[in-house]
Amino acid sequence: MRVLGVDPGLTRCGVAVVDGGTGRSVRFVDVGVVRTPAELDLAKRLLLVADGVEEWLDRHRPQVVAIERVFSQNNVSTVIGTAQAAGVVALSAARRGLPVAFHTPSEMKTAITGSGRADKAQVTLMVTRLLGLAEPPRPADAADALGLAICHLWRSPMQSRLAEARSRAAELGRAHQARLAAAARTTAPGTAGKVRAATLAERERNRKGTTR
Amino acid sequence: MRVLGVDPGLTRCGVAVVDGGTGRSVRFVDVGVVRTPAELDLAKRLLLVADGVEEWLDRHRPQVVAIERVFSQNNVSTVIGTAQAAGVVALSAARRGLPVAFHTPSEMKTAITGSGRADKAQVTLMVTRLLGLAEPPRPADAADALGLAICHLWRSPMQSRLAEARSRAAELGRAHQARLAAAARTTAPGTAGKVRAATLAERERNRKGTTR
Structure with a gap:
């Protein structure tokens, strides 16, 4: 799977392409930074970010785009611009039907x-090692974008398994509820108590089964 | 001048078109809300916002897009999504070469x-009056979008005059610096002190002139 990792920003937007192999193997493809001049107005800067990322999407054809999530607790003076840069990148990916994480x-x-809570130097060091790069990627935004792409490759199988497990659990729950409802319909009023007791016992067994 | 006013949001994005005439006259054209379902993922919601606004741009062909500025001091839980909605709207306008305010x-x-510090009811009331609408626009996001379009029509001539005055002042300043430089070049070393004194006197006159 090929991932475009993006560390969003208006002044510097880190972009990186990494291929994932079997297990935890990862292969470096490309890394760079999309820059926009601070003196331009916001709409034009967003256009430059979008055009820059579209160029990366064209050149490397990733199958998924992983973007760093922006928090409002981050640096207040830049959070709005960073969120907007992330937004236009997500839009560019969505326009192409690419999944965005x-x-x-x-x-x-x-x-x-x-x-x-690792610092930038630590992330840069580990990214350089994991990808077997001859020298550390610069600036830090580029290293973060590489880290994000690797993070996605490693987290997404786990997330998929989790989502699968959740949906199977929900399905089992629905089937169980349906059995209960059927039992309640076919049971004479006098035996309802027994059915309820049996149900509770079954629930208890299920609970133990899932926490084992 | 035709303005598209936008009150950005992911769940409800208010959009309104208003024409400006001579003086402070304004004419209602259209108002509406672009909605996106909360259960969709962010990238798809941003795509719906962008597509919705593009449709309004196609239908009404405004000459300028006025967007409510998002602050990080706003409601923390929604500020990121609101900023991103504003970002993709600004991007859509910029892609068409439209100015964004x-x-x-x-x-x-x-x-x-x-x-x-007026509340939403007051804004709705005044917008309804100013545009001579038969009934108040609903929901509040729609009224805000109309208010924003009117605000732009009224503020932009003032802003243009201000920008013009600033650029004229800067130009005068440059011309003055050029005269000073020329004087310094053509003056013998012994008379440099006199020129400097004359320059200070001229500066003082200019300063008084601009604050008159």
């Missing part, structure tokens, strides 16, 4: 370094 | 009601 900075750091 | 909520309220 968001990962928080701490999810990325945990995936790459083992700690959600 | 941002006005703060308090600038809009001041323009429409005379008070920057």
Whole structure:
């Protein structure tokens, strides 16, 4: 699977392409930064970000776009512009029918370094090692974009399994409810208590089964 | 001039078209809301907002797009989504080469009601009166979008005059610097002090002139 990782920003938007292989193997494809001049007005800067990312989508044809999730707790003076840059990148991907995933900075750091509070130097070091690069990617936004792409490759199978498990659990729950309803319909009023007791016992067994 | 006013939002994005005439006359053209379902993922919601606004741009061909400026001090839980909706609207306008203006909520309220702290009911009432509508526009996002379009029509001539005055002042300043440089070049070393004194006197006159 080929991922475009994006560390969104108006001044510097980090972009990186990484291919995932079997297991945890990852292969570096490309990395760069889309820049926009601060003196341009906001709409024109967003257009440059969108055009820049579209160019990366054209050139590398990723199958999924992973973007760093912006929090309102981040640096207040830049959070709006960063959110808007992330928004236009997500839009460009959605226009092409590509799935878009968001990962928080701490999810990325945990995936790459083992700690959600790792600093930029640590992320850069680990990204350089994981991808076997001759020298560390610069600037930090580029390293973050690479980290985000790797994070997506490693987290998404886990997330898919989780989503699958959740949907199977919901399905089992629905089937169980349907059996209960059927039992209640076919049971004479006098035996309802027994059915209820049996149901509780079954529930208890299920509960133990899932927490085993 | 025809303005598309936009009150950005992911769940409800207010859109309104108003024509400006001579002086402060304004004419209602259309108003509506672009909605996106909360259960869709962010990228798809942004795509729906962008497509919805593009449809309004196609239908009404405004000459300028006025968007409510999002602040990070706003409701923290929705500010990111609102900023991203504003971003994709600005992008759609920029892609068509349309100028994009941002006005703060308090600038809009001041323009429409005379008070920057007016509530939604007051804005709705004044918008209804100013445009001579038979009934108040609903929901509030629609009224805000109309208010924003009117605010732009009223503020933009003032802003243009201000920008013009600033650029004229800058030009005068450059011309003055050029004269000074020329004087310094043609003056013998011994008379440099006199030129400097004359320059200071001229500066003082200019300063008084601009603050008159």
